[in-house]
Amino acid sequence: MIPIARHSVLRAARxxxxxxxxxxxxxxxxxxxxxxxxxxxxxxxxxxxxSSFSAVAAALKLGGSVTGFVAGSGVKATSAAEAAKIKGVxxxxxxxxxxxxxxxxxxxxxxxxxxxxxGEFTHVIAGHSAFGKSVLPRVAALLDVQQIxxxxxxxxxxxxxxxxxxxxxxxxxxxxxxxxxxxxxxxAFQDVEVExxxxxxxxxxxxxxxxxxxxxxxxxxxxxxxxxxxxxRVVSGGRGLKSKEEFDRLMLPLADSLGAAVGASRAAxxxxxxxxxxxxxxxxxxxxxxxxxxxxxxxxxxxxxxMKDSKVIAAINxxxxxxxxQVADVGLVGDLFDKVPELTEKLxxx
Amino acid sequence: MSxxxxxxxxxxxxxxAIKPRINKAQTGVETAGVKHSLNPFDELSIEEAIRLRExxxxxxxxxxLALSAGGPKTPDVLRTAMAMGxxxxxxxxxxxKGDAGLEPLTIAKMLQAVVKEQNVNLVLLGKxxxxxxxxxxxxxxxxxxxxxxxxxxxKIEIKDEAGTxxxxxxxxxxxxxxxxxxxxxITTDLRLNEPRYASLPNIMKAKKKPLEKKTLAxxxxxxxxxxxxxxxxxxxxxxxGGKVEDVDGLIAKLKELGAL
Numbered sequence: 022m023i024p025i026a027r028h029s030v031l032r033a034a035r036x037x038x039x040x041x042x043x044x045x046x047x048x049x050x051x052x053x054x055x056x057x058x059x060x061x062x063x064x065x066x067x068x069x070x071x072s073s074f075s076a077v078a079a080a081l082k083l084g085g086s087v088t089g090f091v092a093g094s095g096v097k098a099t100s101a102a103e104a105a106k107i108k109g110v111x112x113x114x115x116x117x118x119x120x121x122x123x124x125x126x127x128x129x130x131x132x133x134x135x136x137x138x139x140g141e142f143t144h145v146i147a148g149h150s151a152f153g154k155s156v157l158p159r160v161a162a163l164l165d166v167q168q169i170x171x172x173x174x175x176x177x178x179x180x181x182x183x184x185x186x187x188x189x190x191x192x193x194x195x196x197x198x199x200x201x202x203x204x205x206x207x208x209a210f211q212d213v214e215v216e217x218x219x220x221x222x223x224x225x226x227x228x229x230x231x232x233x234x235x236x237x238x239x240x241x242x243x244x245x246x247x248x249x250x251x252x253x254r255v256v257s258g259g260r261g262l263k264s265k266e267e268f269d270r271l272m273l274p275l276a277d278s279l280g281a282a283v284g285a286s287r288a289a290x291x292x293x294x295x296x297x298x299x300x301x302x303x304x305x306x307x308x309x310x311x312x313x314x315x316x317x318x319x320x321x322x323x324x325x326x327x328m329k330d331s332k333v334i335a336a337i338n339x340x341x342x343x344x345x346x347q348v349a350d351v352g353l354v355g356d357l358f359d360k361v362p363e364l365t366e367k368l369x370x371x
Numbered sequence: 372m373s374x375x376x377x378x379x380x381x382x383x384x385x386x387x388a389i390k391p392r393i394n395k396a397q398t399g400v401e402t403a404g405v406k407h408s409l410n411p412f413d414e415l416s417i418e419e420a421i422r423l424r425e426x427x428x429x430x431x432x433x434x435x436l437a438l439s440a441g442g443p444k445t446p447d448v449l450r451t452a453m454a455m456g457x458x459x460x461x462x463x464x465x466x467x468k469g470d471a472g473l474e475p476l477t478i479a480k481m482l483q484a485v486v487k488e489q490n491v492n493l494v495l496l497g498k499x500x501x502x503x504x505x506x507x508x509x510x511x512x513x514x515x516x517x518x519x520x521x522x523x524x525x526k527i528e529i530k531d532e533a534g535t536x537x538x539x540x541x542x543x544x545x546x547x548x549x550x551x552x553x554x555x556x557i558t559t560d561l562r563l564n565e566p567r568y569a570s571l572p573n574i575m576k577a578k579k580k581p582l583e584k585k586t587l588a589x590x591x592x593x594x595x596x597x598x599x600x601x602x603x604x605x606x607x608x609x610x611x612g613g614k615v616e617d618v619d620g621l622i623a624k625l626k627e628l629g630a631l
Contacts, residue, residue: 352612354614367618
């Protein structure tokens with residue numbers, strides 16, 4: 022990959038050499054100096070989550086300076102240090118405090134608001150993960166701005182692209198707010214360089230607002246397989262699998278033969294074949310892997326919303342009229358109970 | 372805590388099964404003559420409010436107020452909410468301008484005013500409307516009120532008379548349980564419950580339930596639009612690449628496409 026000059030000076034110079042660049046404001050060089058973005062980084066047990074890298078990728082795309090923000094138990098030595106190495110991040114604000122470890126919206130939003138005000142940021146960006154979805158709108162309301170959710174494109178510093186109606190329409194929207202509060206779709210913003218940066222880690226302000234909620238417990242689906250949202254290959258099953266036993270018997274070996282993550286349609290999740298967190302679609306996860314291979318999924322609008330940006334879509338379904346075949350690059354009409362095991366065997370021996 | 376006074380904001384949206392069409396001017400989605408229904412996530416919040424009443428938990432449900440903002444057809448969804456079991460409804464009359472309607476921040480401010488005026492102590496909202504797909508209103512409302520929030524709830528339990536409440540909600544890798552105290556704002560996820568159908572007698576009864584019409588001005592809220600629609604376009608079309616005969620054909624095609 023060609024190393025892209027991320028620093029604002031170079032960026033400004035480059036912008037002047039290319040006056041036709043997309044940033045359509047008066048002068049891009051002046052703009053690059055004025056823009057300052059806070060990328061809200063999500064971390065768990067001292068490690069950055071994939072949504073954090075999407076936030077940084079979008080912030081870098083915007084131009085201007087990029088500051089990372091991370092808070093939690095002992096983050097300075099762990100996730101803040103990790104963030105400091107991301108290429109293009111100029112500074113990392115870190116708040117070491119156990120109170121923020123679980124990312125509870127009430128105190129975390131107040132914390133962010135204080136840091137946004139102090140740093141005079143023009144843009145605040147987080148990934149559209151459960152964390153970003155919960156915290157950022159609260160931040161936006163406290164700042165009295167209208168958030169822009171789940172963007173897939175940046176047209177200029179105030180104009181953004183986002184899917185609406187389950188991805189059946191693409192909205193280009195211009196914000197008139199002074200501070201732009203944005204969540205970004207992970208699959209649309211990738212490719213940050215996690216090494217090579219040398220940002221300074223500094224203490225953020227900590228207003229110590231008491232949490233209104235108490236974290237009780239969590240139950241996370243454990244899996245050795247790649248994470249669904251960021252996997253390069255996804256194998257997904259639907260209602261056609263008929264039961265949890267069949268889902269596990271057929272889909273898991275197929276996933277393993279490809280090194281793929283496992284996903285499911287809403288029908289499969291509702292019927293208890295797979296865990297809720299594996300749901301792909303408008304109300305579940307959005308994925309855009311190199312390969313999305315699905316079996317027993319008809320292809321309802323809501324499901325397509327979550328996977329139609331995949332590079333290659335392959336479908337196995339016994340109904341030749343299933344809508345999934347209208348989007349699949351390759352379709353196989355047949356009984357998945359025969360075809361999936363055969364495919365698994367052939368992939369294994371290949 | 373004396374009793375639960377629940378506010379359930381609902382939205383009238385294009386039916387989930389309809390594929391929306393973009394208008395010629397590229398300013399929005401064609402809504403005229405298109406089937407509309409109650410936003411699916413809002414059905415879940417109404418259902419949950421009714422179940423809180425039926426469950427007879429430590430705090431009695433005193434009132435379930437459904438509310439919706441929009442044009443002249445908005446009362447349709449409010450009648451549906453009342454047929455399911457809401458006690459009364461507010462229609463906030465907002466003239467239709469042929470655009471996306473009120474922004475979440477404005478709706479949150481409007482709800483904040485209603486919460487105060489009506490002494491509400493629990494607000495149940497859907498996690499997102501399936502038209503705008505923003506997923507913001509509940510969190511914004513909680514922020515404005517300074518109340519605790521739980522998004523994407525899959526289980527809600529009121530533990531005691533003091534208003535301790537436990538909410539299990541969906542997060543990226545599974546579920547998480549939070550404990551807090553009422554008053555609070557909760558947004559609902561698909562797994563929370565299975566909404567009931569309104570029976571014919573209940574639909575008839577709902578016609579007699581009180582439905583009050585109000586304006587934003589009555590609530591002291593201005594219709595501010597901070598986001599300007601530049602354009603609305605079709606997503607890039609994706610064409611099916613045809614079918615193969617057998618598993619070998621599938622593998623060969625995937626190799627050809629560089630996916631294997």
